[in-house]
Amino acid sequence: MPATELVIFDCDGVLIDSEVISARMLVSEMSARGIGIDTDYVARHFLGRSYPVVLATIRAEFGVDLPADFEATYRERLLAEFERELRIMPGVAEVLHDLSVPFCLATSSSAPRVRRSLQIVGLDKVFADRVTTASEVARGKPAPDLFLRAAGKMGIAPENSLVIEDSVNGIRAARAAGMEVWHFTGGAHLDGLREDFGRDEGANRRFASFADFFQIRPDLRKADATQ
Numbered sequence: 001m002p003a004t005e006l007v008i009f010d011c012d013g014v015l016i017d018s019e020v021i022s023a024r025m026l027v028s029e030m031s032a033r034g035i036g037i038d039t040d041y042v043a044r045h046f047l048g049r050s051y052p053v054v055l056a057t058i059r060a061e062f063g064v065d066l067p068a069d070f071e072a073t074y075r076e077r078l079l080a081e082f083e084r085e086l087r088i089m090p091g092v093a094e095v096l097h098d099l100s101v102p103f104c105l106a107t108s109s110s111a112p113r114v115r116r117s118l119q120i121v122g123l124d125k126v127f128a129d130r131v132t133t134a135s136e137v138a139r140g141k142p143a144p145d146l147f148l149r150a151a152g153k154m155g156i157a158p159e160n161s162l163v164i165e166d167s168v169n170g171i172r173a174a175r176a177a178g179m180e181v182w183h184f185t186g187g188a189h190l191d192g193l194r195e196d197f198g199r200d201e202g203a204n205r206r207f208a209s210f211a212d213f214f215q216i217r218p219d220l221r222k223a224d225a226t227q
Contacts, residue, residue: 001180002159002160004160004161004162004180005156005157005160006102006104006151006154006156007099007101007104007161007163008103008105008106008147008163008174008179009104009105009106009163010105010163010164010167010170011106011107011114012108012109012166013047013166013167013184013187014092014164015088015092015105015121015123016086016087016089016117016121016123017087017187018082018086019166019187020039020187021078021081021082021085021086022042022078023039023043023046024039025074025077025081026046026054026074030064033064033066035058035062035064045057047166047167047169049108049140049141050109051071051074052071053140055070075110075113078113079113079116082116082120083120086121088123089186089187089210090186090211091210091211091213092123092210093123093126094210095210095213095214096126098221098222099221100219100221101220102154102156104131104132104150104153104154105127105131105132105150106132106147106150107132107133107134108133108140108141109133109134110134110135111131115131132153137149141167141169141173142168142170142172142176143173143176144173144176144177145173146173147161147163147173147174147177147179158178158179159178161177161180162179162180162181163180163182164182164184165181165182165183165203166187171183171201171203172201175201180204181202181203181204182203182204182216183201183203183205184210185206185208186207186210
């Protein structure tokens with residue numbers, strides 16, 4: 001395995017425990033329109049996809065005619081829920097503080113959503129100008145474009161990049177980019193899913209707690225970090 005010179009974090013479901021909130025709201029919105037999906041369906045079909053792609057899929061799959069203002073209204077309500085409920089993923093702050101290599105964020109979320117999400121959990125200054133969103137690339141996950149763009153902005157070769165992802169589409173995107181990828185399974189949105197969720201996608205590692213991060217890769221920890 002080539003040396004790791006950059007860690008690329010997905011945002012929703014990795015840095016922040018947001019996917020469970022998003023899934024619950026989407027299930028509720030669809031139920032009100034007579035569409036019966038559950039959080040398992042959302043996890044398996046929509047994780048890692050941008051919201052416009054999710055809505056296009058719903059329209060095509062279920063033949064539902066969503067109003068023109070649905071996306072804007074949904075985003076507004078979702079951010080209101082984030083203000084009340086959003087939490088940073090346990091152990092993330094410590095990992096970011098102790099990493100010995102540069103790190104950045106690559107997300108399918110919109111720039112305004114990720115900006116406010118990071119502010120809510122206190123990570124906005126940590127990532128500052130190291131954020132890449134799907135709006136910067138032609139193709140979203142599972143295409144490799146997003147991660148290649150993020151690594152390119154940091155001046156690091158794909159083969160020297162490690163991606164932390166929670167979604168099948170994200171794992172596929174990282175692998176297509178030629179990057180090492182770890183599957184993080186500790187988000188609340190993955191509770192109750194089968195143990196084999198995403199296991200066949202070829203992630204190099206699976207882990208459920210950021211407390212284990214440096215146990216897996218002690219070489220990525222600063223030499224002067226508190227053990």
